[in-house]
Amino acid sequence: MTLSARPIETAAHDRLYRSLRQQIMHGELLPGQALTLRGLGKAHGVSMTPAREALRRLVAEGALTLSSSGRVATPELSNDRIEELAALRALIEPELAARALPRAHLALIDRLAAINTSNAEAVAKQDAVAYIRTNLEFHRTLYLRAQAPAMLAVIETIWLQLGPTMRALYGRVQRNEPPRHHRMILAALRAGDEPALRLAVRTDVTHGLRHLAG
Amino acid sequence: MTLSARPIETAAHDRLYRSLRQQIMHGELLPGQALTLRGLGKAHGVSMTPAREALRRLVAEGALTLSSSGRVATPELSNDRIEELAALRALIEPELAARALPRAHLALIDRLAAINTSNAEAVAKQDAVAYIRTNLEFHRTLYLRAQAPAMLAVIETIWLQLGPTMRALYGRVQRNEPPRHHRMILAALRAGDEPALRLAVRTDVTHGLRHLAG
DNA sequence: CATGGGAAAACGTGATCACAAATTCCACCT
């Protein structure tokens, strides 16, 4: 039964980590949801050891919170914390967009528009997870062009921290509105207008998150 | 020999994590230094398990790099990566300083001045570790007043990633100059001048890191 | 003297177990 380091396929703890990370970032887990080592291990057919490493990694990234007794759960963010994370997004994402702008050719803009269409469909279907997923995909696709892996890693960590909260907030702030500001982002990209792009990204980021904390 | 979760004292993996984190952030470890589970465990009188958790956590924070075979070492950053991390510092730290400004009373400014004195002493003694430590303490003491724990966590993660590199670079960029811009930061704090504070912090941050990448 | 190959040592990964703390649950008492 001992499966040690494999040559090609990824390690069990890494697969578990990726699986959980995606669930959290896409809002498939509600805030306050508890995760146990034995439960996760049993659910994925592995022992406690890989589960422990995956959880430790996610806790280190702020995706999960650690109670005083060592128990792990998805975070229930305070309004202050949400505002702070929104401020970080508003600070970093315009910079990433601006760095991507010179490299944003037509093919990329078309791909962004396609993702935006999927996003609108998710809104129409009232599918919270698909909405969050396509929304983040829109931003990530743009920021990948910035050639700034460290910045991208930081911003993804922040998305990760907001995952469960964004899910819980969907339906309260998102009624049936399509992603308005995404069209402004696309227009600014086409025009090569950096100030307009920075403003559009900043507005898009703060718009969804500013309402709930008030 | 089994020492399980203690009621009061922190867990072994947490102590190990803190110890390593401080060593890395303060530049006590040079880039490329390898760290092994058995070696760390033996050095700290614990088994592989806590060492594994501590390393996994530090890797998740970007403080250590993971080779394709799973081996862990302090990072050897490329110039592009260093510039990017410097850009993140230049983006976030002025914001933290600006948020701390309204709450920065005289007692805080005096403490900052005292830390600055220790910093100057470290420069005089050519003590790289003490220089890095007091320099970060100067910034952290100010930013703590910003009441922004998420931003502080992000910026500390970035300091952590730069730790070994800053150590390796000390002596190349740091000749015998005292921290010039720290005095500008203190002056802006005393004057309550936010634009000047933002500029001083930004300049201080970029000054030390911009030279080496060119 | 440089180089390639093979044995040996070192390493990460995952499973399992023991232990103590934390949590849960239910019967019992007020």
Next chain:
DNA sequence: AGGTGGAATTTGTGATCACGTTTTCCCATG
């Protein structure tokens, strides 16, 4: 009926082991 105490279950932590890979080291070969 509503809390209360204690037992039973659940949980995280750390140690240890086996396994297969990776790295290191050294000697033999060109």
